[in-house]
Amino acid sequence: MSELVGIIGVGAMGGALLKGLLTSGLAPKKIMVADAAPGKLQQVADKYGVITGDVLEIARTVKIMFIAVKPQDIKNLLVQLAPLLQPGQLIVSVVAGVTISELEHNFTHEIGVVRAMPNTPCLIGEGAVAISVGSYVHKADLALVESWLQNLGAVHIVPEHYLDAVTGVSGSGPAYVYLLIESLADGGVLSGLPRALAQELAVQTVLGSALMVKETGLHPAILREQVTSPAGTTATAIFALENGNFRGLIQGAVKEAAKRSKELGKSE
Secondary structure: OEEEEEEEOOOHHHHHHHHHHHHOOOOHHHEEEEOOOHHHHHHHHHHHOOEEOOHHHHHHHEEEEEEOOOHHHHHHHHHHHOOOOOOOOEEEEOOOOOOHHHHHOOOOOOOEEEEEEOOHHHHHOOEEEEEEEOOOOOHHHHHHHHHHHOOOEEEEEOOHHHHHHHHHHHHOHHHHHHHHHHHHHHHHHHOOOOHHHHHHHHHHHHHHHHHHHHHHOOOHHHHHHHHOOOOOHHHHHHHHHHHOOHHHHHHHHHHHHHHHHHHHHHHO
């Protein structure tokens, strides 16, 4: 196998993986990319200076390959890859709903498989990435992949049965936060603020609050209590949120997203 690293699929998440590899210091000429859309492939090559190839060439030549295709495309892709893969090669899959065992089942050799669940903030290097590891992954290869993925955000190695819950929290979670920001800004407008100012305040408030939790290491409930004076504005606002079952709605959203993730996996 060559020292090249392969990426199959250079859409939003494949593009984020590519940026992560480049940020880690991997030279563009050490990366071979393939995509079903020739125009997109050429655009990526022109922008980053990486090597272009096809699926078969990647399977024959690279030791580690990232697969970032749509779930409905994975079966046909595996049909092409399986006859060419050799022991010692490693696949890192970000394909939603396809388990490690389902991937391994397609191969006649003991091929290493790592399954990754990233989220969209990976596009700016502030994501959360959960990874699960198959039976045939070498420790050195896993350490290398983990070091690359750390350029996308925080990386957590978890048992695979956690990944549906991970989807509910961090995979779908950015949408909940965007909805919160939108609602905060709308509340500001309702209370008389100009739209642009309300949004800036909402964004910075969510960003700063998240960093407070991260940097202090304190439980969110403690930080919340520090803001909540007796009979004050925050206490009144918290009462309104609790009266509307705010916690239950968020917990229910996570649970429903995790449930749907499990359903999608079974349907593939």
